[in-house]
Amino acid sequence: MGLLSKKDGKLITDPLADNNPITIQVLGICSALAITAELKASLVMGIAVLFVLGIGNVVISLMRNIIPSKIRIIVQLIVVAALVIIVDQVLKAFAYELSKTLSVFVGLIITNCIIMGRFEAFALGNGPWKSFLDGIGNALGYAVILVIVGFFRELLGSGTLFGVPVLGDSIEKTGVYSIGYENNGFMLMPPMALIIVGLIIWVQRSRNKALIED
Amino acid sequence: MGLKSNLHNLKEKYKGTKMAPAFNAIHTFLYLPNEITHGGTHIKAADDLKRTMNVVIMALVPCLIFGIFNAGYQHYAAIDAAAGITKEVSLFGNFLTWDNFVIGAWTVLPLVIVSYVVGLVVEFIFAVIKGHEVEEGYLVTGMLVPLIVPVDIPLWMLAVAVIFGVVIGKEVFGGTGMNILNPALTIRAFLFFAYPTWMSGDKVWVHEAVDRTGTPDAISGETILGSLAQNNSVGYDVWDMFYGFIPGSIGETSTLLILLGGLFLVFSKIGSWRIMLSSVLGAMAMGLIFNFVADSGMISESSKFFALMNTEFWMHLLIGGFAFGTVYMATDPVTASQTNKGKWIYGFLIGFISIMIRVFNPAYPEGVMLAILLMNVFAPTIDHYVVQGNVKRRMKRLKVKTA
Numbered sequence: 001m002g003l004l005s006k007k008d009g010k011l012i013t014d015p016l017a018d019n020n021p022i023t024i025q026v027l028g029i030c031s032a033l034a035i036t037a038e039l040k041a042s043l044v045m046g047i048a049v050l051f052v053l054g055i056g057n058v059v060i061s062l063m064r065n066i067i068p069s070k071i072r073i074i075v076q077l078i079v080v081a082a083l084v085i086i087v088d089q090v091l092k093a094f095a096y097e098l099s100k101t102l103s104v105f106v107g108l109i110i111t112n113c114i115i116m117g118r119f120e121a122f123a124l125g126n127g128p129w130k131s132f133l134d135g136i137g138n139a140l141g142y143a144v145i146l147v148i149v150g151f152f153r154e155l156l157g158s159g160t161l162f163g164v165p166v167l168g169d170s171i172e173k174t175g176v177y178s179i180g181y182e183n184n185g186f187m188l189m190p191p192m193a194l195i196i197v198g199l200i201i202w203v204q205r206s207r208n209k210a211l212i213e214d
Numbered sequence: 215m216g217l218k219s220n221l222h223n224l225k226e227k228y229k230g231t232k233m234a235p236a237f238n239a240i241h242t243f244l245y246l247p248n249e250i251t252h253g254g255t256h257i258k259a260a261d262d263l264k265r266t267m268n269v270v271i272m273a274l275v276p277c278l279i280f281g282i283f284n285a286g287y288q289h290y291a292a293i294d295a296a297a298g299i300t301k302e303v304s305l306f307g308n309f310l311t312w313d314n315f316v317i318g319a320w321t322v323l324p325l326v327i328v329s330y331v332v333g334l335v336v337e338f339i340f341a342v343i344k345g346h347e348v349e350e351g352y353l354v355t356g357m358l359v360p361l362i363v364p365v366d367i368p369l370w371m372l373a374v375a376v377i378f379g380v381v382i383g384k385e386v387f388g389g390t391g392m393n394i395l396n397p398a399l400t401i402r403a404f405l406f407f408a409y410p411t412w413m414s415g416d417k418v419w420v421h422e423a424v425d426r427t428g429t430p431d432a433i434s435g436e437t438i439l440g441s442l443a444q445n446n447s448v449g450y451d452v453w454d455m456f457y458g459f460i461p462g463s464i465g466e467t468s469t470l471l472i473l474l475g476g477l478f479l480v481f482s483k484i485g486s487w488r489i490m491l492s493s494v495l496g497a498m499a500m501g502l503i504f505n506f507v508a509d510s511g512m513i514s515e516s517s518k519f520f521a522l523m524n525t526e527f528w529m530h531l532l533i534g535g536f537a538f539g540t541v542y543m544a545t546d547p548v549t550a551s552q553t554n555k556g557k558w559i560y561g562f563l564i565g566f567i568s569i570m571i572r573v574f575n576p577a578y579p580e581g582v583m584l585a586i587l588l589m590n591v592f593a594p595t596i597d598h599y600v601v602q603g604n605v606k607r608r609m610k611r612l613k614v615k616t617a
Contacts, residue, residue: 180368186408195382202386 046143361465496565501527
């Protein structure tokens with residue numbers, strides 16, 4: 001980590017585990033439940049948030065001294081909306097099927113609490129480089145949870161990863177399906193995503209007792 | 215020096231070690247512990263949690279035995295029906311036979327064993343990790359689970375569902391007595407949503423029907439609710455439904471035995487008669503509304519709801535899992551409402567909603583499961599308002615007196 005000082009490094013590593021936006025701050029839950037039935041969609045959503053939050057944090061940080069504080073929410077919304085529209089258009093142009101899967105949730109990145117939360121809590125008070133690292137760190141923390149949830153939901157719900165069948169063919173009955181295994185339809189439903197997020201929170205807090213609130 | 219005193223000595227030896235809860239669970243299951251009560255006031259009563267649970271299990275045993283015979287009977291009846299033979303049920307002629315028992319025991323007992331072994335292993339693991347005593351809650355759940363699943367459910371699915379139900383339904387809330395949802399129904403709901411092909415349709419209710427699909431020996435057995443949801447006529451008469459010679463989940467078919475079990479629970483003061491009675495009233499109220507709608511011609515006979523709506527309101531009590539759910543699941547003291555007035559509201563809504571789901575959503579013929587789970591969630595809210603209402607009334611009385 002020659003590139004980053006120790007303090008800057010923590011900006012990235014903290015949100016990955018002990019200050020994770022989803023499991024600790026409990027932000028951005030709705031998109032985590034809605035689009036994690038497929039690993040690919042989870043990953044793309046993670047990248048989209050990474051792009052929006054990384055650049056958005058820098059832009060807000062650069063403007064932090066000229067934004068009148070009375071209208072700062074509106075300014076933040078314009079910045080994030082502009083970035084989200086770019087992401088949305090890029091997805092529609094190059095990955096149309098995927099953008100249909102993600103449907104309204106790309107647009108809803110605008111209202112994702114993680115983004116507004118980081119703008120308010122960090123970018124308005126810190127320089128652009130630090131804000132960039134903070135944005136990247138938080139977006140990665142969000143993406144990690146999404147990918148974990150998406151991994152289990154796609155593997156156990158459809159028997160595939162990134163759309164590639166890894167457990168055999170469920171209709172032809174090859175692989176593990178030949179001994180009677182079946183896909184778990186419950187995994188594809190949003191309630192199961194909530195339960196998986198809950199299990200991640202459980203595991204995390206039982207490993208690190210300091211995180212348990214009373 | 216019998217087994218009893220040996221166990222007591224062992225208990226002293228293992229006191230305070232990690233495995234102590236697991237040992238104590240077996241010990242107190244077999245014998246009364248030799249501890250005497252200490253501290254101040256204590257109530258002497260024989261009905262501890264283990265006694266309560268055993269009474270419920272006793273009420274369930276007739277359903278289990280009937281389910282074993284019925285599993286065999288439905289198997290042979292479906293084979294005969296496929297061969298074009300229609301036969302009448304006769305209790306001693308072709309129901310309580312050795313052949314039926316063998317088939318039934320061979321399919322049902324593994325379900326019971328898997329349910330108990332997997333569930334108790336999870337309970338023991340949690341007790342050892344958390345350092346508390348193993349609680350008796352699973353004794354009843356473990357018996358309920360095999361009675362509310364279809365005969366041919368694969369054992370590994372049941373095991374997965376039991377782990378899910380016990381961990382997510384009960385242990386995360388803090389174990390027996392803390393759970394919001396009925397664990398047995400959580401297990402069934404998990405199976406229902408995770409593996410719908412094994413929990414509904416016209417094949418899973420009869421032993422071997424799934425294996426024989428597509429072969430010349432294919433057999434099937436549609437449940438009554440399944441036939442009604444497709445507007446088909448039902449080939450069973452009312453007494454068959456009442457006695458339980460119909461396809462369905464293992465223990466839920468015989469309304470007669472469930473009724474006897476229910477009476478036993480009421481007279482031993484384990485089950486709440488308020489909940490049972492009010493669910494029946496709720497179901498009949500919804501049934502009457504649907505009968506009225508069907509009779510008044512508001513919907514035509516071609517409507518997909520017609521057959522279910524036109525079912526006589528009292529027949530809803532006999533078919534499907536309504537009776538079983540009302541008697542054994544809705545009355546679960548942990549998840550039901552605690553106040554007497556709350557119990558009336560809770561039970562009535564269970565009956566009302568289960569018939570509504572049953573009729574309006576043919577994809578979910580077993581409305582009673584979803585209705586009970588839904589009302590489990592609302593039970594604390596009902597209690598809250600009943601208690602607050604009581605507080606308000608008394609406050610008013612107090613004000614009138616002092617004024």
